[in-house]
Amino acid sequence: xxxxxxxxxxxxxxxxxxxxxxxxxxxxxxxxxxxxxxxxxxxxxxxxxxxxxxxxxxxxxxxxxxxxxxxxxxxxxxxxxxxxxxxxxxxxxxxxxxxxxxxxxxxxxxxxxxxxxxxxxxxxxxxxxxxxxxxxxxxxxxxxxxxxxxxxxxxxxxxxxxxxxxxxxxxxxxxxxxxxxxxxxxxxxxxxxxxxxxxxxxxxxxxxxxxxxxxxxxxxxxxxxxxxxxxxxxxxxxxxxxxxxxxxxxxxxxxxxxxxxxxxxxxxxxxxxxxxxxx
Amino acid sequence: xxxxxxxxxxxxxxxxxxxxxxxxxxxxxxxxxxxxxxxxxxxxxxxxxxxxxxxxxxxxxxxxxxxxxxxxxxxxxxxxxxxxxxxxxxxxxxxxxxxxxxxxxxxxxxxxxxxxxxxxxxxxxxxxxxxxxxxxxxxxxxxxxxxxxxxxxxxxxxxxxxxxxxxxxxxxxxxxxxxxxxxxxxxxxxxxxxxxxxxxxxxxxxxxxxxxxxxxxxxxxxxxxxxxxxxxxxxxxxxxxxxxxxxx
Numbered sequence: 460x461x462x463x464x465x466x467x468x469x470x471x472x473x474x475x476x477x478x479x480x481x482x483x484x485x486x487x488x489x490x491x492x493x494x495x496x497x498x499x500x501x502x503x504x505x506x507x508x509x510x511x512x513x514x515x516x517x518x519x520x521x522x523x524x525x526x527x528x529x530x531x532x533x534x535x536x537x538x539x540x541x542x543x544x545x546x547x548x549x550x551x552x553x554x555x556x557x558x559x560x561x562x563x564x565x566x567x568x569x570x571x572x573x574x575x576x577x578x579x580x581x582x583x584x585x586x587x588x589x590x591x592x593x594x595x596x597x598x599x600x601x602x603x604x605x606x607x608x609x610x611x612x613x614x615x616x617x618x619x620x621x622x623x624x625x626x627x628x629x630x631x632x633x634x635x636x637x638x639x640x641x642x643x644x645x646x647x648x649x650x651x652x653x654x655x656x657x658x659x660x661x662x663x664x665x666x667x668x669x670x671x672x673x674x675x676x677x678x679x680x681x682x683x684x685x686x687x688x689x690x691x692x693x694x695x696x697x698x699x700x701x702x703x704x705x706x707x708x709x710x711x712x713x714x715x716x717x718x719x720x721x722x723x724x725x726x727x728x729x730x731x732x733x734x735x736x737x738x
Numbered sequence: 739x740x741x742x743x744x745x746x747x748x749x750x751x752x753x754x755x756x757x758x759x760x761x762x763x764x765x766x767x768x769x770x771x772x773x774x775x776x777x778x779x780x781x782x783x784x785x786x787x788x789x790x791x792x793x794x795x796x797x798x799x800x801x802x803x804x805x806x807x808x809x810x811x812x813x814x815x816x817x818x819x820x821x822x823x824x825x826x827x828x829x830x831x832x833x834x835x836x837x838x839x840x841x842x843x844x845x846x847x848x849x850x851x852x853x854x855x856x857x858x859x860x861x862x863x864x865x866x867x868x869x870x871x872x873x874x875x876x877x878x879x880x881x882x883x884x885x886x887x888x889x890x891x892x893x894x895x896x897x898x899x900x901x902x903x904x905x906x907x908x909x910x911x912x913x914x915x916x917x918x919x920x921x922x923x924x925x926x927x928x929x930x931x932x933x934x935x936x937x938x939x940x941x942x943x944x945x946x947x948x949x950x951x952x953x954x955x956x957x958x959x960x961x962x963x964x965x966x967x968x969x970x971x972x973x974x975x976x977x978x979x980x981x982x983x984x985x986x
Contacts, residue, residue, distance in 0.1 A: 475806075475810040475813075476810075478806060478807070478810065479807055479810055479811070479822065482803065482807055482866075483825055483826070485863075486826070486829055486863065486866065486867075487829075488844065489837065489840030489841050489843065489844045489863070490829070490832070490837075490840055492840065492843065492844060492847070493840050493843065496843075555741065555744070558741070559741035559744075562741060563741070574741075574742060574745070577742075577745045577746075577749060577750065578745065580749050580750075580753075581749055583916075583920070583970065583974050584967075584970065585920050585921055585923075585924035585966075585970060586921075586924075587924045587925075587926065587941055587944060587945065587963075587966075588756075588924065588963055588966060588967055588970065591756065591944065591948060591959070591960075591963050592752030592753050592755060592756050592963075593748070593752050594948065595752060595755040595756060595759060595956075595960065596748070596751060596752040596755055599755055611748070615744075615748045615749065618741075618744075672831060675833070676831075676833050676834070678833075678834070678835055678927060679927075682945075683948065693833070694833060694835050697833070697835045697836065697839065698835055698927055698931075701835075701839055701842070701931050702930065702931070706839060706843070710836075710839075714836050714840075717832065717833075717836070718832060721828070721831045721832065722828065725824060725828060725831070729820070729824060733820075
């Protein structure tokens with residue numbers, strides 16, 4: 460855009476910057492509020508009872524010393540289950556997704572479009588519909604819902620994202636390299652893991668990370684496929700906890716820590732990608 | 739291609755099952771009773787219309803708030819546009835339930851009674867980044883020389899914006915609409931937390947017929963899901979269609 464310096468320009472610039480900062484402030488106000496109140500030990504927000512790390516201590520020890528009660532043990536179970544589900548989902552989805560991406564890439568144009576359309580269904584479908592449809596499938600098959608079904612469901616909705624992050628690498632790759640490996644005596648399996656996988660690696664990694672975040676973030680699909688055996692992930696635990704009324708105060712430090720982790724991770728990946736751009 | 743088999747079994751078959759359940763009764767006989775039941779319950783139909791209205795209002799608010807923000811960022815009036823963009827995207831990575839709870843706590847703190855207002859605020863708050871991000875992406879790709887050409891050909895600022903920038907950014911707006919409208923029309927957790935079950939949305943209706951309703955309500959729930967599925971396909975079809983027209 461033209462940038463002539465006159466008074467109107469300066470004012471519109473100040474105005475637009477102020478608008479952005481105001482929007483950011485509103486977006487972050489609830490987050491900052493929770494972080495602030497993770498350093499005080501009142502049951503409800505807005506009631507500041509002095510600075511303390513007590514909630515963090517409680518969270519890590521699993522025991523509330525001041526009130527002499529245990530912190531809800533279901534919270535820790537939920538955290539462990541969330542981690543198990545996220546990691547196993549990401550591993551399985553990345554493997555299947557990478558192989559599927561190579562397979563789809565080698566299809567003819569028509570077929571490829573058809574498969575990519577099917578592939579986009581789990582991404583477009585809201586989580587509640589994916590959850591219900593898989594719920595009906597498990598009921599139809601007579602499978603008891605539990606950890607296994609949750610992982611299967613998560614794998615299903617993560618694979619399309621893995622395929623989408625691997626596909627661009629495949630398109631950029633020189634197809635002759637793979638054939639050269641075959642000509643030089645590599646078996647297809649060797650050529651796959653010695654040539655293809657290293658070429659696709661950045662896409663595979665971003666698919667893996669995407670799967671982990673999607674799995675941790677998911678609520679709707681987990682809700683319908685977890686069954687009634689008491690299996691909870693962090694999302695469903697929060698939902699159940701909030702519906703009971705009072706929110707467990709220890710969730711506030713947990714929230715702050717999660718926020719901080721994501722912030723640091725995003726900064727690291729941003730720095731890394733900008734370094735790669737400079738190269 | 740084993741993946742096609744996986745897709746067929748875990749994606750297509752479950753959707754067909756929704757259809758089968760929707761058109762059968764508990765004994766597995768064909769019936770349209772589930773749909774008749776839906777249209778006969780005025781509260782169910784009202785909930786349906788109300789949910790669509792809420793989702794539309796949320797989407798419109800997100801466009802009105804998000805478009806200027808994306809535009810300002812894309813016009814590079816900041817020394818560090820990448821950092822700004824990251825700050826707007828960052829909340830997307832936090833579990834939406836945690837974000838919703840944060841807004842609930844905010845309302846509690848200022849003694850705002852939970853209800854329609856906080857519901858709209860919470861929905862916009864949750865989904866605004868999903869509107870800003872695609873619009874920002876398309877705006878960023880606009881070639882500056884196109885804008886300069888418009889200026890040189892005698893367009894004033896407002897004309898450049900209305901006749902060049904907005905049409906070129908429409909694909910981003912459409913994908914933003916899809917990304918905001920779909921989750922808001924189907925949500926059940928956000929509305930339950932932000933209104934303390936005072937307001938029921940269509941998503942909650944579906945969830946209840948599967949959750950608390952027991953087996954007797956599954957077929958009815960499947961019928962509701964099918965209606966939702968139709969809405970979703972219509973929306974995504976509408977989004978795709980317009981994208982193609984612009985790409986042509």
